[in-house]
Amino acid sequence: MFEIILVEPRGYCQGVKRAIEILENTANESNTANESNEDNQKSTFVFNEIVHNSYIVRTFEEKGVTFIKDPYMIPTDSKLVFSAHGISPQIRSLALDKNNEIIDATCPLVNKVHKEAIKLAQDGYHIIYIGHNGHDELRGVVGEIEEIGGTYSIIETLEDINDLDIQSNSEKIAWLSQTTLNVADTKIITDELKRVFPQIVTPKSSDICYATTDRQLAISKAATDVDAVIVIGSPNSSNSKRLTEVANDHCENVFMIDTPAEITDQFIKNLEELQIKIIAITSGASVPEILVQETVQKLNHS
Ligand code: SF4
Known part of the structure; x- marks a missing residue:
């Protein structure tokens, strides 16, 4: 049994929450129109991953959403959602030229x-x-x-x-x-x-967002007092990888996992061999809390 500390703040930021809500509403509208055979049936596509989290992407795929990365795959006459990470004007024009309904979930x-x-x-x-x-x-x-x-x-x-x-x-x-x-x-x-370049112009306020800053500060404090840190986040999530870097500066044993499935018997055995007793858990800004809770359960039932 490990002592587990859940780091605050962790998980969803406002920009991610907003993007997921926007996509949920859009996908539900598409599904409702398709089920009732309405004239305005349009499938939902997302350019890039809505947020960089494999669980979220898989969950939406199961609801019929298609994720595309290649501009040549931009559909025609569909609903096209732009992800929380924003989009270039060139992709926007291409999407509009193909008569798509644009739904922009870019974080403000x-x-x-x-x-x-x-x-x-x-x-x-x-x-x-x-x-x-x-x-x-x-x-x-x-x-x-x-x-x-x-x-x-x-x-x-x-x-x-x-x-x-x-x-x-x-x-x-x-x-x-x-x-x-x-x-x-x-x-x-x-x-x-x-x-x-002493003459260089600096942004009026930092471009690094509050959610990134707050989560890094929290893990830098928590990581000093524990035997290990588990960061939950997908490998392509920039803010999750940065949390891992910051944790590494303060703790010797840092593990980044994408999903709780990675908490295997072997993983637990490794923790025991390292004589880990206290674990801090944090999660990237695109990670749903369910993945944190399942990770805690797996560690508790070891
Ligand atoms: S991490 Fe920051 S910039 Fe990115 S979606 Fe969240 S609030 Fe917006």
Whole structure:
């Protein structure tokens, strides 16, 4: 039997709750129209995962929702939901050209970064965007900059600053960031950017959202007093991976799991061999509480 500490806050943020509600309503409308053979039957598609969580995606697939990633798969005459991570204007246009009904579940805090990017690009700034290459949120923001012919560089690490091909005396440089970054690492990167480019324009308020910040702060405190930390989150969830990084800074035994199915007999045996007695559990902003409760049950019944 382990002593389990449930870290607060954990799990769903407001942006994720909102996106899931929007998709639930849309999928229910589609299903109702299909069941009653109404004329306006339209299937529900989502561009990218609505939120980065495998359980949520699977649950919606079981309700008839189709997730697509490839722009060439954009349907015609359907309901197309844009995920919490936001969308580029190019994908939006493509979807509208195919006569889709657009339902936008982009988190308002991601939209805030889109607006900042548009304004800075319109004012002629070169934007240094700190984010994870290939992430859905990044693609949406750089799409906005490209749409108005702006210029940008993407950096992910402190070392990437050395590779920036920007004159240090360029007058118009600004930085923006993804909403789900590691708060401490990003501070180191932005301090260095300010040192190299003292004229760089900084966002008025941090682009890293409150949910990311609060969850990282909570796990950094909890992880110091326990033998192990379990972070629940899917491997493609940026904020869940950042929670794991932060926990690793404060605790030797950190495990990231996607679902409670990973709490196997072997997993428990490993914990016992490591003489783990107290475990802190947290979950990423896209993780439903049911996965936390099932994890606790499995650990309690070991
Ligand atoms: S993690 Fe932050 S930016 Fe992302 S959906 Fe949640 S509140 Fe919005």
